[in-house]
Amino acid sequence: MKKAGDLLTYFFDQKTLSSMYTSSKLFSAWPSIAAKHKIAAAETHTRVVEFDRRVLLIEAEHPGWIQILQLKQAELVREFQSRFPELDIVGISFRLSRTPFTPSIQTPTPTSRPAPPEPLVEENTANLSDKERFDRSMKRLEQSIITREQARARGDFNKEPPKERWVKLHHEDPTPLNASTWTELKHCMLCPRHCGVNRTAGERGYCGESATLRLASAGIHKGEEPPITGTRGSGTIFVSGCNLGCTFCQNYQISHEAMGRAVDIPEFVAICLNLQNQGAENINIVTGTHAIPALVAGLKQARTEGLVIPTLWNSSAYESLEALSLLNDVIDVYLPDLKTLDTNLAARFFNAPDYPEYATKAILRMLDTRTLKTAPNSTLTSGVIIRHLVLPGYLEATRATLRWFAEQCKGRALISIMTQYTPPKNTNTQLKDAPKHFMNKQEYETVLGWLEEFGIEDGFYQELAPDSDWLPDFTRYNPFSSTLATAVWHC
Numbered sequence: 001m002k003k004a005g006d007l008l009t010y011f012f013d014q015k016t017l018s019s020m021y022t023s024s025k026l027f028s029a030w031p032s033i034a035a036k037h038k039i040a041a042a043e044t045h046t047r048v049v050e051f052d053r054r055v056l057l058i059e060a061e062h063p064g065w066i067q068i069l070q071l072k073q074a075e076l077v078r079e080f081q082s083r084f085p086e087l088d089i090v091g092i093s094f095r096l097s098r099t100p101f102t103p104s105i106q107t108p109t110p111t112s113r114p115a116p117p118e119p120l121v122e123e124n125t126a127n128l129s130d131k132e133r134f135d136r137s138m139k140r141l142e143q144s145i146i147t148r149e150q151a152r153a154r155g156d157f158n159k160e161p162p163k164e165r166w167v168k169l170h171h172e173d174p175t176p177l178n179a180s181t182w183t184e185l186k187h188c189m190l191c192p193r194h195c196g197v198n199r200t201a202g203e204r205g206y207c208g209e210s211a212t213l214r215l216a217s218a219g220i221h222k223g224e225e226p227p228i229t230g231t232r233g234s235g236t237i238f239v240s241g242c243n244l245g246c247t248f249c250q251n252y253q254i255s256h257e258a259m260g261r262a263v264d265i266p267e268f269v270a271i272c273l274n275l276q277n278q279g280a281e282n283i284n285i286v287t288g289t290h291a292i293p294a295l296v297a298g299l300k301q302a303r304t305e306g307l308v309i310p311t312l313w314n315s316s317a318y319e320s321l322e323a324l325s326l327l328n329d330v331i332d333v334y335l336p337d338l339k340t341l342d343t344n345l346a347a348r349f350f351n352a353p354d355y356p357e358y359a360t361k362a363i364l365r366m367l368d369t370r371t372l373k374t375a376p377n378s379t380l381t382s383g384v385i386i387r388h389l390v391l392p393g394y395l396e397a398t399r400a401t402l403r404w405f406a407e408q409c410k411g412r413a414l415i416s417i418m419t420q421y422t423p424p425k426n427t428n429t430q431l432k433d434a435p436k437h438f439m440n441k442q443e444y445e446t447v448l449g450w451l452e453e454f455g456i457e458d459g460f461y462q463e464l465a466p467d468s469d470w471l472p473d474f475t476r477y478n479p480f481s482s483t484l485a486t487a488v489w490h491c
């Protein structure tokens with residue numbers, strides 16, 4: 001009888017066999033590497049699942065763990081390289097697990113009450129070194145993830161939130177921008193990521209931003225939908241950072257690479273008034289979900305200093321209803337994306353399997369608060385335009401999205417079908433799953449056919465333009481072509 005080792009040698013040559021043994025050591029080394037780099041808890045929430053084309057793939061059961069590992073990505077790569085030089089490892093990529101890991105958190109019995117949360121103690125971090133501050137930040141992030149997982153295990157996320165937390169709609173927003181709003185950023189739960197980091201102390205969550213408002217660019221843009229662009233153009237303000245972080249983001253420089261500069265309220269007001277003075281039809285805030293408190297304060301101040309044009313909220317829709325309620329007093333038109341209703345795509349491309357749930361609820365709330373109204377020049381003064389970017393190769397997801405629009409929103413909102421998907425040029429290994437081709441004519445006609453099938457008539461779709469000429473470059477003072485936009489401010 002042959003031994004197991006002999007059998008393996010029979011099927012594989014010596015080189016392949018040695019590589020298999022090394023790979024198996026690679027997977028089992030993860031707990032000790034995590035412990036060495038002070039993320040021992042990662043052992044139970046993450047795992048090395050694949051080694052392909054010299055890139056390690058680590059799977060996590062929660063987006064927050066991906067965030068933690070990304071913070072240490074460079075040192076982890078170096079550690080793997082030094083332990084396994086023969087594998088010639090070039091990088092690590094991360095993905096969210098589709099199935100829960102073996103539960104490591106005990107679910108309390110129905111009669112037990114959850115322990116009260118630790119009181120938030122204001123930390124004095126002024127005298128700490130960068131490393132100490134980083135370690136504390138990691139600890140808080142880990143704790144917030146564990147707290148959230150415990151809440152999930154208790155089923156808290158399936159319960160209706162207490163009614164008194166909701167701000168009534170169709171009336172002046174009673175939620176003042178006061179200290180308590182800012183206090184939320186001391187344990188940030190502003191968006192569905194629920195990072196729990198202290199942004200007022202300079203900590204950064206998934207969005208990459210502290211409590212300070214940072215902007216990348218502002219200008220008058222003529223490429224938005226006709227009721228947004230009007231005749232004079234839309235006054236776009238690009239906010240730095242992003243709480244969703246699509247892998248194929250066209251504004252990658254500001255959403256992923258932190259381009260931008262801090263602005264205070266007077267400078268924000270000046271930018272808004274400058275856009276108005278230069279003829280903008282409206283103020284169009286792009287991707288500001290993670291900066292809602294500062295933006296609300298800025299827009300309120302701008303109103304008192306002479307801003308009269310409509311304000312637009314141009315977002316991914318990955319937003320909580322509580323955060324949206326803060327906007328009720330300052331935003332006239334909503335321009336949310338509805339990227340997908342497919343939880344697998346949302347997990348793969350945005351690390352947010354709960355995107356469909358949050359986005360659909362957010363959009364329905366927007367529809368409840370803003371009916372479609374236009375000015376005499378046909379620009380929107382109130383209402384909702386829902387944008388859907390078609391992902392080439394994933395047309396069934398578009399069909400499901402259009403069906404949902406037809407059933408839930410038709411007659412109450414306009415649709416905007418975007419066909420400008422551009423394969424990312426960034427070589428980051430996390431982008432390897434993103435579609436690699438422009439939308440083709442056949443896909444385009446299929447989507448237009450579905451608009452007809454679902455009887456969707458109110459809205460817009462882009463002409464098919466399979467090139468990347470329109471792509472912004474935010475390193476330039478005017479990130480767009482001069483025919484498309486005029487810049488009025490740059491970081």
Ligand code: SF4
Nearest residue numbers: 188191194195205207
């Ligand atoms: S706004 Fe930023 S820090 Fe706050 S929960 Fe969302 S991603 Fe996390």
